[in-house]
Amino acid sequence: MACSARYFHRRNFWKHLPILIIGVLAGYLVAYNRPRIQQPIATVAEYNNMPQHSVRAAIVALVRNSDLFGLRLAIRQIEDRFNRKFQYPYIFLNDVPFTEEFKQGVQALTKAEVQFGQLDDESWGIPSWIDLDKYEQVKQTAQYPHGNKDSYRKMCRFQAGYLHRHPLLQYLEYYWRIEPDVEYYCDIEYDPFLFMKQRGIKYGWNIAMTEFMDTIKTLWNTTSQFINKNPHLVADRNMLEWLVDRDSGYGGCHFWSNFEIVDLSFYQSQAYQQYFDYLDKAGGFFYERWGDAPIHSLAAAMFLDASEIHYFNDIGYFHPSVLSCPKGASKQGTCVCDDTRSFVQDGHCTVRYKQVRKKVLEPGEPYGVHDVHSGPVIMAEAYVG
Ligand SMILES: Nc1nc2c(ncn2[C@@H]2O[C@H](COP(=O)(O)OP(=O)(O)OP(=O)(O)O)[C@@H](O)[C@H]2O)c(=O)[nH]1
Numbered sequence: 001m002a003c004s005a006r007y008f009h010r011r012n013f014w015k016h017l018p019i020l021i022i023g024v025l026a027g028y029l030v031a032y033n034r035p036r037i038q039q040p041i042a043t044v045a046e047y048n049n050m051p052q053h054s055v056r057a058a059i060v061a062l063v064r065n066s067d068l069f070g071l072r073l074a075i076r077q078i079e080d081r082f083n084r085k086f087q088y089p090y091i092f093l094n095d096v097p098f099t100e101e102f103k104q105g106v107q108a109l110t111k112a113e114v115q116f117g118q119l120d121d122e123s124w125g126i127p128s129w130i131d132l133d134k135y136e137q138v139k140q141t142a143q144y145p146h147g148n149k150d151s152y153r154k155m156c157r158f159q160a161g162y163l164h165r166h167p168l169l170q171y172l173e174y175y176w177r178i179e180p181d182v183e184y185y186c187d188i189e190y191d192p193f194l195f196m197k198q199r200g201i202k203y204g205w206n207i208a209m210t211e212f213m214d215t216i217k218t219l220w221n222t223t224s225q226f227i228n229k230n231p232h233l234v235a236d237r238n239m240l241e242w243l244v245d246r247d248s249g250y251g252g253c254h255f256w257s258n259f260e261i262v263d264l265s266f267y268q269s270q271a272y273q274q275y276f277d278y279l280d281k282a283g284g285f286f287y288e289r290w291g292d293a294p295i296h297s298l299a300a301a302m303f304l305d306a307s308e309i310h311y312f313n314d315i316g317y318f319h320p321s322v323l324s325c326p327k328g329a330s331k332q333g334t335c336v337c338d339d340t341r342s343f344v345q346d347g348h349c350t351v352r353y354k355q356v357r358k359k360v361l362e363p364g365e366p367y368g369v370h371d372v373h374s375g376p377v378i379m380a381e382a383y384v385g
């Protein structure tokens, strides 16, 4: 029967009213749940109106269009283990425009909001004070991974100094950094953002290891000059002893920043900004290949109270090719990783971190330097290719 105004008249109208209502409701639900792309989170008020979030937080990555498959792998796992329940938005940034294929491929994996942003020239560039001839020579002779690449250096400088200042992150309290090809092995049944906020934790990490020392030859000298000029910025109960030895300087331990959950007020603080500007002027992002990870770690160790740093050792995590699998996890609980292949928890940087944290926070207790096995040295260079 043709659908006409006459058909819906009188008795028939009331007879079909329930079907009409169901149809309208179904249409609304489909429209509401449709993936939403690039609706900017414009104001703090808008975030506050999202009742499921008591923390303004997002999962964030700088990525290339060519990273689509690796990023989809990572998102799939984060959704399955955590974000399907919590629905935190994602923010992806790129130095060039994201392709439609990339946007659709990412959005298809989540019902959470996804925002895509681009970087400006200042945040993805070589500053005017860099001596380009000197830099060119460094690139030609560098013997460490990515030593000949502009893009890797720009990436490190961006993640160290600009990511937390990008307009799309402006209203966030916390971010959780991810990367393509990372894996998450355990159900995360609590909200790490809320966990941190309730306890005043500013920096959360999962893997600590030693940096390629050739990439940071003058980082500690530059940092100690900064400290000498700004001693008031160093926290009373700081963690510098974890990183720096009085005789040999910075040993290279750092939190791997491909996983970090951070209270952004830390990176957005005047102290951090001053530190970044000081390093940036020194030119080490280009004349060497300073990574954002040792810089974030030195900053956390200097500026934060030891109690504001948290080791998320319950989060089973993998970045090619380092695994952090909670002890005992392969035989019980919800993790699906092999803890017998997870060495990083017993590595020198992790063990030393725990010792120094205990010493700083519980000064009366015996300091375990001599009685705790200091563990193997897990070095970034052991994991190349
Ligand atoms: N948009 C963009 N993103 C980049 C570029 N280079 C690296 N990235 C991103 O920056 C993050 C870190 O880069 P990676 O190449 O994984 O660096 P890494 O983890 O130190 O090195 P690997 O051991 O090779 O993984 C990743 O999310 C990359 O997708 C670039 O030139 N453009």
Ligand SMILES: [Mg+2]
Residues within 6 Å of the ligand: 179, 258, 319
């Ligand atoms: Mg990586």
